[in-house]
Amino acid sequence: MADTSAGDWDERLLLRGASQPPQEVAAVAPFPRLPVNSRRTGRPFLIIAGKARTALPIAFHAAESAATLEVERGTLFLLVPVFLAVGALLYFQISFEPDGRLLLAATATMIAAMTFGPRAAAWRLPVLAVLLVCLGALLGKVETWRAGTAMLGGEVATRVNGYVTGLDRLANGRVRLTIDVASTERPRLRYAPQRIRATARKLPEGVAVGSTVSGLVRLRPPSGPVRPGSYDFSFESYFDGIGASGFFMSGPELASSRTASLAGRFTAALENVRNRFAERVRQRVAGAEGEIAAALMVGVRAGIPDETSEALRRTGLYHVISISGLHMALVAGVVIGALRAGMALFPGFASRRPVKKYAAAGGLAAVAGYLAISGGEVAAQRSFLMLAVMLVAVLCDRAALTMRNLAISAIIVLVLTPHEVVGPSFQMSFAATAALVAAYAWWSERRNAEAGTMPAQPSFAAMALRRTVGIAVGLFVTSLVAGLATTAYGAYHFQRIAPLSLGANLVAMPIVSVVVMPAAVLAAAAMPFGLDGPFLDLMGKGISAMVAVAEWFSRRSPVDAVGLISVGSVLLLTLALVIATVATTWLRLAALPFALAGLLTLDNVRPPDVLVSEDGALVGLLDAQDGLAVNRTRANAFTAQNWQRALEGRAVHKPQRIVERPGPTADKRETGGNRPRQGDPIDDVPPAAARNEKTAGSEADGPTLESIALAARDGGGFLCGPAGCAARLMSGAVVVHTADAEEARRACAFAAVIVLDDAAVPLKCADERLAVVTRRDLARSGSAAVFLTPGAGPPQIDFAIGLPERPWHGHRVFSREARGLPPYRRGKQGKPQDPLAPAGTDVPARAATDSRAATADSDGVDRVPIVPDSSPKPSSGADAGETSGRP
Structure with missing residues (x-):
């Protein structure tokens, strides 16, 4: 029998069978010692190499264990909406329209590869990722086909007869109507849009949603981006079903009504309830506060004054106005809290019944009603889906605030409306929610880890102080996390940030959460009984305090323009955000290098030297005073402000006229007369006159374009005369804008950039180093950005819309300007x-x-x-x- 003394005992003997005799245990060879860093050896790299040989296997094993744990926790499911979003984003961002059959074939191929391919994870996971990307692109294609909006090709005045489906009262007193077009006449449009938006100075008695109206309307198609890479109005209009917008030149008049469908009558009734609701709120709460209250309760925010909206934007509080997850959560929270408090008054019932589920069901019904009464905008629908998934999870005895529920919500949104993935609303909403849920999960883990210790029973004062500090810290962390998660997207889409948003949200959000939204819920519940007055008064006072906070911070806010942001940096920061929020182990540290790379490349983008609007009327560039110099005295405010933020200009500098041309022609040549231009607000555009005839500038009437260019100073802004406008960049390059083809041809001898505001005359200079942009080019391809090469190379001209056109840009090819035709005018009588x-x-x-x-x-x-x-x-x-x- 083997000796079992303590010094010779080997526990491995217990694992052997009873019939096998014990054997000698082989001695374990000692681990070789690493060389010592001494003067004798002089080889410290051997120590590093030895440590690396031992550290790399350990790190690889740790990473493999962490990845296995992530798979076991279901992290891979959280990546499903990520790859779907990548596919949809690729579909909507490519410059051509892919064939749906190819997308369907690619998706079917990936499904076959998943079904019949190897079972190894190394094969299935990449194939699944490609399958989801193909499926996301296919969903985008299906939505594009399903929308199929008929878009107007160019400006026209026609008499419209249609059915009113929407009615908004604007801050300037006008009314904006959404009309389903039934017919057009004088002239009859053979390819009329199915739905339009038109503003009117006033409405006759009896016009409401569901009425049939007629009137002479000046229509124009949705415009494209004001510069390459900016917000595309025609893209959103296409998926919103809006084929044209304009204003009533006469009317509207109440016409004989047509019989609407049951769904149409229900929608009209609901819309009229919204309008009456909003009118009641405005009557009780006057001014901007009443408009904001109507926006919070029923989603009608068209009447909010511009200065109030700008103050809210500059301070990062505009999210309070748009009905989103914040409002849905507050409404659900107030209702759930009230229901649980009410049921707690009956202890017997509350102890025997799942009152938490009952309250969750009531909260779900409340937010569903809130969605219906608020107009059902896309952002509200997305927020409702997110909150509905969480409340259904409560009904199923599951945790509500989890990344899995957020992933389910994102999948639903991407399946229903995949085009939302390219917009700032979708990106900022899910980025903020994912960051908040991940932060809450991290905090919950830390709190559960410390739950074993029993703290001493605090006094009432200490407990109240701790609760107050906890709420303040919670608001601070919430605002900080959400702000960090969304700043990159806001800067990319809007070229602006809110430097004081953290302080403004810390002060204003308690007012919104404790006063404004609870009062709104109580007012809505009491309104059918006529008892809503005190609650609306309280809501108005809370909104007044919030607006005062916004205005105070807005006056002290520094310049919020940040210029253009690199697309690559946004993608890197997005990847970092995905890793940080999806991973649950130490693998989330892998987000740090991507976040650092994204921050270092934020400004890795070259601003354009010259910007041209899509109607050829407006040209902008940076001058020596770091301002945006434009060639029009009455430059469109929206376009100019967008360019100013993109180029980080301090102000907009108007042109100077060196010689006034006799008569009214010169003034109209500079301002474009009354002809509507791209981006002009519909409400401020009077009925357009015909385009002014172009007359060539001569020395008899005024200086030529060449003499104007010679008089211009480097970086001094635009000088304008009867022949056109000219400016010099700080590099000395000459930029000219003219509507005279002869002057444009002569400018080929001295200009670096020529903008010809004439679609009927082709222009091509012999020198390829010149950038030539004509009205026809802009009509086909949208606004332009010109990049001049410092040497003698050819310039780069980027257009906002690529060729061939996507479905939401296909209407552009049918305009007169795109076909090289002059404007259509009417003669006498x-x-x-x-x-x-x-x-x-x-x-x-x-x-x-x-x-x-x-x-x-x-x-x-x-x-x-x-x-x-x-x-x-x-x-x-x-x-x-x-x-x-x-x-």
């Missing part, structure tokens, strides 16, 4: 007149009554692609394109 014909020559009657002739500049009735030939059109007689429907 309202008769159509060919702009190329001699004065007094009218278009034949057939062309005057044919919608293809009367609306060729707007609805694209001929529906033919742009022909490459840009030769000038005939100079007399009716334009063949207007009569036959061909360009």
